[in-house]
Amino acid sequence: MNFHSYNPQDGHGLKHNPFKALISPRPIGWISSRSAEGISNLAPYSFFNALSETPPLLGFSSSGRKDSLRNIEATGAFVHNVAGHELVTQMNASSAPYDHEISEIEMLGLATLPGDVVDVPRLAEAPASFECKLVDIRQLEDHKGAKLQNYLIIGEVVRVHIQERFIQDGMIDEAALAAVGRLGYFNYAAVSDIFALARPKL
Numbered sequence: 007m008n009f010h011s012y013n014p015q016d017g018h019g020l021k022h023n024p025f026k027a028l029i030s031p032r033p034i035g036w037i038s039s040r041s042a043e044g045i046s047n048l049a050p051y052s053f054f055n056a057l058s059e060t061p062p063l064l065g066f067s068s069s070g071r072k073d074s075l076r077n078i079e080a081t082g083a084f085v086h087n088v089a090g091h092e093l094v095t096q097m098n099a100s101s102a103p104y105d106h107e108i109s110e111i112e113m114l115g116l117a118t119l120p121g122d123v124v125d126v127p128r129l130a131e132a133p134a135s136f137e138c139k140l141v142d143i144r145q146l147e148d149h150k151g152a153k154l155q156n157y158l159i160i161g162e163v164v165r166v167h168i169q170e171r172f173i174q175d176g177m178i179d180e181a182a183l184a185a186v187g188r189l190g191y192f193n194y195a196a197v198s199d200i201f202a203l204a205r206p207k208l
Contacts, residue, residue, distance in 0.1 A: 027190020039077035052188035083124035087132035091184035137165035
């Protein structure tokens with residue numbers, strides 16, 4: 007077998023960086039937040055995932071000090087809205103670099119519902135939403151201890167909302183929900199090819 011091997015600090019030697027294409031699909035954290043002045047913000051993050059089940063923790067990484075990070079620092083709360091396939095166009099549109107004083111939610115005409123526990127709006131049409139309270143914000147470092155302009159935001163889920171049409175026999179209908187994941191380059195994927203594997207027992 008032949009391999010294309012490289013050290014990231016020396017460059018990958020390909021037309022485009024393969025890192026994101028190989029770490030995929032990545033769940034999309036579609037994060038709504040609210041500034042101290044009450045301006046609602048909405049942005050997708052592809053460096054996102056569940057970190058813990060008990061208690062349920064979610065985390066996403068911000069490249070630079072973006073509006074979501076500043077808002078969460080100020081208010082201590084955010085909402086993750088699941089990006090189902092039906093909302094993929096709006097999700098992508100919310101990634102545009104709007105000014106801090108402009109609400110992506112209002113610009114895109116998205117309907118919202120108030121949070122039950124946190125003072126942050128959630129998207130009414132999202133298949134599911136997770137209200138979160140801030141646990142920690144960590145500026146990331148490389149292996150030499152050098153500070154990076156990347157920040158890991160960790161939140162504890164304190165309230166979950168699921169559209170009932172996606173619940174069948176007490177389980178999430180993952181095919182109907184068709185959650186969108188980020189691939190590399192400009193590519194996305196929707197969950198469609200679903201198969202089950204039982205965990206082995208010794």
